[in-house]
Amino acid sequence: MGTSVDDHRRSIRALLAPLARREPVVRPLDRALGLALATDLIAPLSLPPFDNSQMDGFAVRSADFAAGHEFAAAEPIPAGAVPVPLARGQAAPIMTGAMLPEGADAVVPVERARPPRFPDAAELSDHARVVLPSVEPGTFVRRAGSDVAAGDVVLAAGARLGPAQLGLAAALGLAEVPARPPLRVAVLSTGAELAVPGEPLSPGQIYDSNGTLLVAALREAGIDARATAVRSDEPDALRAALAGAAESADLLVTTGGVSKGAFEATKLALAGADVEFVHLALQPGGPQGIGTVGGVPFLGFPGNPVSCWVSWEILLRPVLAELLGAPAPRPRLRLPLADPLDSPSRKLQVRRARLLTDGRVSLVGGPGSHLLGALAASDALVLVPEDVTELPVGASVEVWLL
C-alpha cells in the first residue's frame, strides 16, 4: 500500500549524502547565520577568560573578616582594567564583569555596604573606609572557565549557527567560522494550467503558487532557492529547464506531473532518466519522484500546493536537518486534540493545525491538498500514524511546530 515515509526519507538521505561532503566555506560571523558548522568548534580560551565580579560591589579577601568588618577602600576597578593586587584589610570597589584583583576571593554587593554606595574621588584620597557583612569565599565571583573551558568542543560539526552560536564564537574571539555552504535548490513548477501572478487568468487556469510557496519555505530555512515556472506539459520544455537549472543547483525539485493521470508532464519528460516514481503512504504528498537528472539529485513533488509543501516539511526538511545540520528540525511534541479526526488506513496523514492557548491543538481546514487558505492560517502540523483511522477529542497526537 505504498512506500513508507521512513523508507522514502532513507532514499532521499542516500541521494543527498554527497552534499554533506562539499568543501567548507569560511564565513565571517555576520555572514554565517543559519548555516551549519563544518567542523567541531574548540574553545581557544575559557569563558569567562578570568575570574570577574558578578555584581557592582566591593572585592574582598573573605579571610579578612576574621579581623573585623571595616575595610580600607582601594582604587575602583572598572571592567577592562587590570587591577593591582588587594592588600590585607582592603576592599576594592569593583564593577560587574571587572577582573577580580589578586588576593580577592569574594564580592559584597554595594547595596549591602555601609555606606551603601561607592566612595567618590575625594573620599578615596581621604582614605575612605567601608563596613561590610561577612561573605563566603566565591560569593558573587564568576570563576574563569565556569561557562566554557579552553579546549572544550563547544559546538559539534553540523551545529546550526543561530544567534547564540555566533555570539558564542564571538565571545571566544573568533572572527570567522568554517561552515557548510548553503544548499542551492532549483524549484521548477510545472503544468500547462499555470498562470503568472499579476497576469490575467484564463478559464481552467490557476495561478502558479508552488514556486512562491516552496522557494519562500526553502529560503526561510536558509537555503539558496530559485523558482522557475514551466508553463507547459511538453516534455522538451521541462527537460530543457531542468538541464539549465542543473548547471548551478545542488538539488532539483519539480512540483506537479508525478501522479497517475494521462498527462503527467514530469513523468513523461523523465521517462528515460535515472528517476523513479513512487507512491508513498502519505496524505497529502503521496506521489513522488526521486533520482538524478544530469547527475544532479532530483525530487519530484506533487503539484497541489499543500502536497508540495508537506513534501518539503515531512520528507526533505528532516533529511537536511539530520544530514547537514541546517535547517533546524521542527520542534516536535505531543498535545491533545481539540477536534476529532478521521484518517485513511495505512497512510501517514498530515493535517494543518493551530496551537490553542489552552495547550490543545485544533485542526484548520480539512485533509484536502488544495487548501492553501487553511495552510496560511496554521502554525502547526498534526501527524496521524498509518495505523490510526480515527481519533476523538482529547487524544494525544504528534505535533510539529511551524
Next chain:
Amino acid sequence: MGTSVDDHRRSIRALLAPLARREPVVRPLDRALGLALATDLIAPLSLPPFDNSQMDGFAVRSADFAAGHEFAAAEPIPAGAVPVPLARGQAAPIMTGAMLPEGADAVVPVERARPPRFPDAAELSDHARVVLPSVEPGTFVRRAGSDVAAGDVVLAAGARLGPAQLGLAAALGLAEVPARPPLRVAVLSTGAELAVPGEPLSPGQIYDSNGTLLVAALREAGIDARATAVRSDEPDALRAALAGAAESADLLVTTGGVSKGAFEATKLALAGADVEFVHLALQPGGPQGIGTVGGVPFLGFPGNPVSCWVSWEILLRPVLAELLGAPAPRPRLRLPLADPLDSPSRKLQVRRARLLTDGRVSLVGGPGSHLLGALAASDALVLVPEDVTELPVGASVEVWLL
C-alpha cells in the same frame, strides 16, 4: 521591588507605536518574506477558481447512473483546459486539478473503473466505453470557493508573510503585496573592556559578543540590524556613535552601561537626554534604559550577553510581534520540568532550557547572565513567575520555544 516586565513592555509599546504608522512599501512576493502585511488582503478571486477534479478519474453526471453503469468515454480533460460540456451517458477522463465539464457533478477515480485505466487515442476514436460504480453528487469534486471565497479577508493587516501567506497571495494572482517596511535597528555594544574578535585579548578584556548575538537575533527575526562597537567608556564616544546611528535607524539599542556601577558609560553619556533608567523585576535583564535619542526611540539593554539577549526575547520581540505583526511571537506552551529550580522572589526568572524527547523541559546551565555556552545549547526558555521561589521536578512551567 522593580518595575514589572508587563509595565516595561507597555512603555516600549508606547515608545514604538509610531513605527506602526510608517508608510507601507509594495514588495514583489519574492522580496516580502518575513515582513508584515500593511493592509487587509481581500481575495480577488475564489480558490479553487472553478470546480475541479480531486482525482485522476472519470467526470460523470451522477444522475446518469439511473440509466446504467456503462458510459461512453469522452475526450480527456487535462489540467488547464476548458472542457466541452458532458453529454448524457458520457464519462470524461479528467486529470487532478482539471476543470469539471458543464453537466458533470462527480468524479470516479480511474482505479475503480473497468478497465481501471484511461482509454488511449485509438480506443477513444473507436468509441471506447467504460463501466463505473455509482457515486454521490460532489464525490471527489473540489468546489469553486471551497478554500477561499472571492471577497473574503484572507489575511488581516499585520499578518506575518511567511511561505504559506506568500503562496496564498500567489494563488490569488497577486504579484506584489503592501508590506510594513522592515525595521532598521542600530545595535551599539559599549564598554572599554571590549576586544574585537580576531584580534588579541589583553588581560581584563573580553571579546565583544553582544553585537554579533543581538544583530544575528534581530536579522533572524527579519529586522535590518547593524552592529557598532563603542570600545570606550567616554561619554562623548557613545554620544557620537548614537548621533551617527540615529540618522538611519528606527530604533537604537545599546548593550551595557545601564547598571548601578561607578562607570556606567551609557547612563553617563545619556545623563541629560530623554532617557530613563529603570530596574525591572526580571532575572537576567534587570537594568534597562528607555527613551529617545535625537528623536529616535532608544532602548538600553544590559551588557551581559544572556541579559541582553533575554531583553530582546522577553521585552522587545513580543512588543514588535504584537505592534507590527513581525517577527512572529515565540510559540508558548506549558511543559513539566525535568529539573528542580530556585528563583528569586518578586522577579520573573528566565532560564535557558532544552526540550526532551519525553515532553519535559530540562534546564541548561544556571541562572547566571554570563553563560553564553549554555545559551548556545538551548532551544527553549522557561519563565518562572515573580511569586514562585522554587519548583520541583514535574512542575508545569511556561515554555517559550526558540
